[in-house]
Amino acid sequence: MTSHSDTSASRVPDRPPRSKRRTVVVLTSVLGLAAGALAAVATFPAQAATEDQGDHGAAAQLPPGVDALEGFGAATTGGEGGETVTATSQADLETYAAAEEPYVIVVDSALEISPKGTEIRVGSNKTIIGAGTGGEIVGGGFFLEGSSNVIIRNLTIRDTQMPEDDPDDKEFDFDGIQMDGATGVWIDHNRIERMNDGLIDSRKDTTDLTVSWNVIGDGNKSFGIGWTENVTARMTIHHNWIHDTSQRNPSTDNVEYAHLYNNYLENISSYGNLSRGATSMVLENSYFENVKDPYYVESDAAQLRESGSICVDCTGRQETNGEAFDPGEFYEYTLDAAEDVPALLGEYGGPQEWIGA
Structure with a gap:
């Protein structure tokens, strides 16, 4: 087990300017690439690019x-x-x-959920x-129990906290997104905040999960993963801004392959990325700022x-152990320099006008 010294002394500028991104090029099967491309195109029915959409209108x-x-x-x-x-x-x-049949469900206004804490079954x-x-x-929030092939994108999910009655989120299990035994899920460009218990919980062998470009904050438990003795889950967690939380950022228990990159953790009081x-x-290439026990x-x-991460004004543990695995054997991915991550997420994290317009 290897410990790394705190790098807070080598501070980089806050909100650095964006630089060109670099892509990790990986050889993978033609079939795998085709599936990924199909998924990326097929899930954006309301985003056909036109010449007059402005700077962020077209992908x-x-x-x-x-x-x-x-x-x-x-x-x-x-x-x-x-x-x-x-x-x-x-x-x-x-x-x-x-419903049993497939749907693309558009939400274009604020839906008040009652009773408070209700998790919509998906x-x-x-x-x-x-x-x-x-x-x-x-x-309210969402609950995926045994569901497969689900996208939750470009939403604000907020405000089930009950601090007066449940200060440590022990009594009211009001999650933002909870998944039990789900397969094939993409959670992208959401803002999830002020929920009573987990902002996101990936439980009971939920697998083939990508969580990307979300802003997650103002809560106690950010992102819990596990609740199983099996070691079968595979997940990718990238370009998320996790801020002003305490625990589970994420706490990652019994995951066969967990790939975390280009996340921004800010003002974390208990611990950051934990491998359990x-x-x-x-x-x-993640960026940790004012985080206790970053990883x-x-x-x-x-x-x-x-590799490649930056810690600024952090305290406590920075430890590695073992060789883990090579994500490039499974898929291509775009990797940014760690110093660019806060600015990228400040501009492109959370709900965007150009999605689902």
Whole structure:
């Protein structure tokens, strides 16, 4: 087990200017590339590029990777082929999300969820997408139980906290997005904040998961992963801004392959990226600012290989263990320099006007 000294003395400028991104080029099967490309195209029915869309209107004008589905969830197509509908009420959302047939479900306004803490059940083959920045789930969240092929994108999910009654999130399990035994999920460009318990929980062998370009913050438990003795899950967590939280950022337990890259962790009071159980974790080019215990392993059975990350004003543990695995054997991905990550996420993290417009 290798410990690294705190690098807070070598501070880099806050919100550095964006530089050109570099892409990790990986040889993979033609079939795998085709599946990833199909998923990326098929899930954006409302985003046909035109010449008059402005700087962020067309995907071709964005930096590489911002509008792409990468990682272990790359075959996810969501509600592709199904009817596109707009949910204007909680009842609409519940009906479409739980239906047996595929749907692309557009949310273009703030939906107040009642009773507080209700988690909308999401069945298989669904895309739930916010139109521009107007789609909000207020006072509730989502629950994927055994679901497969689901996209949750471009939404604000917020405000189930009950601090007066449940200061440590022990009594009211009001998650932002909870997944139990789900397969093939993409959680992208959402803002998830002020939830009572987990902002995101990936539980009970949920696998083939990509979590990207989200802003996750103002809560106790950010991103819990595990609740299983099996070591079968595969997940990619990249370009997420996790801020002003305490624990589980993420806590990654018994994951066969966990690939974390280009995440920005800011103002974390308990611990950052934790490899637990028999997890094999690769951590690349992330930016840690004012984080206690930025990254470490809980036991010799857990692996964590780190490269290219920056720690600023951090304290505590920076530890690696073992060789883990090579993500490039599984997929192509776009890797930014760590110093560019805060600025990229400040501009492109969370809901975007050009998605689902």
